[in-house]
Amino acid sequence: MTMTPLLRVEGLTRDFVTKKDLFGRATAKLRAVNDVSFEIAPGETLGLVGESGSGKSTTGRLVLRLDDATDGRIFFEGQEITGLRGGGLAPIRKKLQVVFQDPYSSLNPRMRVGESVGEPLSVHGVVANASERRDAVAELFRKVGLDPRFMDRFPHQFSGGQRQRIGIARAVALSPKLIVADEPITALDVSIQAQIINLFLDLQEQMGMAYLFIAHDLGMVRYLCHRVAVMLRGRIVEMGPTDQVFANPQHGYTRALISAAPIPDPDRELLRRRLPYELVPPPEGAQLAEVAPGHWVLAA
Ligand SMILES: Nc1ncnc2c1ncn2[C@@H]1O[C@H](COP(=O)(O)OP(=O)(O)O)[C@@H](O)[C@H]1O
Ligand SMILES: [Mg+2]
Structure with a gap:
């Protein structure tokens, strides 16, 4: 790619200490x-999929600089942000936002939702006074399909889907370049999930931001993501354009994941067979190889 990617991560690694001796020295660690390594272009959606515990959320937190990498580098708009802290991160924070799985735990229960949505606007000095802020918040409410008259209510007065809309309004308040969405529909009723996915799509069309979309529902990934990366035990085992990965999955784990996802067509769903896959960690030192343009597979 000749254009500077919006986000580039290189060799990102995070170890967690799982056991310490009497002196506090690490005696066991887990490489989460x-x-x-991956890139996200401006306006692009990269899906990150894999079973629970494969390291998806940790990757998201590293990208967001909510956690420090043990090794590897992170570049945002060409600038290395790996070691940035505090004030150095402020301009990045504005462009890099997050939507969590559970909007209830990410919203302050004692804060009126309009305050929560408007908070980033004040923190970053985007609005000059309270009335400008109210107008901006009302506009954000409309943008995510909420009635602005509800902005003085508290989070518990909303449904799960509405709360996720509030979380999304807060995330888009500063017109970020990238949103890390960590399983943002997993906690929602199935009937609501598609609405929230469509909201993500609409907002991307209007505002042009990129998404790192963490999910385990492959159906949604297929619908939403331009490219997909499959994680297994902390490693990316396959990555490529969504159509291509679904049409021609190369890694055994990708095949197993796809075979485990229900097919919306009932005739084909009847014939679907789940492929078994033993969740063994990829061999140490295995490298990704490009099997088709942009389609990478970890060599077995
Ligand atoms: N703060 C932490 N301390 C210790 N282990 C952690 C911590 N966060 C995550 N882990 C471990 O790292 C692995 C990856 O976790 P996570 O990134 O949450 O996976 P995923 O989001 O794919 O389910 C898991 O084994 C998890 O238990
Ligand atoms: Mg997770």
Whole structure:
């Protein structure tokens, strides 16, 4: 790619200490994220999929600089942000936002939702006074399909889907370049999930931001993501354009994941067979190889 990617991570690695001796020295550690590299172009959606515990959320937190990498580098708009802290991160925070799985735990229960949505606007000095802020918040409410008259209510007065809309309004308040969405529909009723996915799509069309979309529902990934990266035990085992990965999955784990996802067509769903896959960690030192343009597979 000749254009500067919006986000580039190189060899991202995160170890967690799982056991310490009497002196507080690490005696066991878990490599939650292992040598992960990928890029996201402006306006692009990269899906990150894999079973629970494969390192998806940790990867998201590293990208957001909510956690420090053990190794590897992170570039945002060409600028290395790996070691940035505090004030150095402020301009990045504005462009890099997050939507969590559970909007209830990410919203302050004692804060009126309009305050929560408007908070980033004040923190970053985007609005000059309270009335400008109210107008901006009302506009954000409309943008995510909420009635602005509800902005003085508290989070518990909303349904799960509405709360996720509030979380999304807060995330888009500063017109970010990238949103990390960590399983943002997993906690919602199935009937609501598609609405929230469509909201993500609409907002991307209007505002042009990129998404790192963490999910385990492959159906949604297929619908929403331009490219997909499959994680297994901390490593990316396959990555490529969504159509291509679904049409021609190369890694055994990708095949197993796809075979486990229900097919919306009932005739084909009847014939679907789940492929078994033993969740063994990829061999140490295995490298990704490009099997088709942009389609990478970890060599077995
Ligand atoms: N703060 C932490 N301390 C210790 N281990 C952690 C911590 N956060 C995550 N882990 C471990 O790292 C691995 C990856 O976790 P996570 O990134 O949450 O996976 P995923 O989001 O794919 O389910 C898991 O084994 C998890 O238990
Ligand atoms: Mg997770």
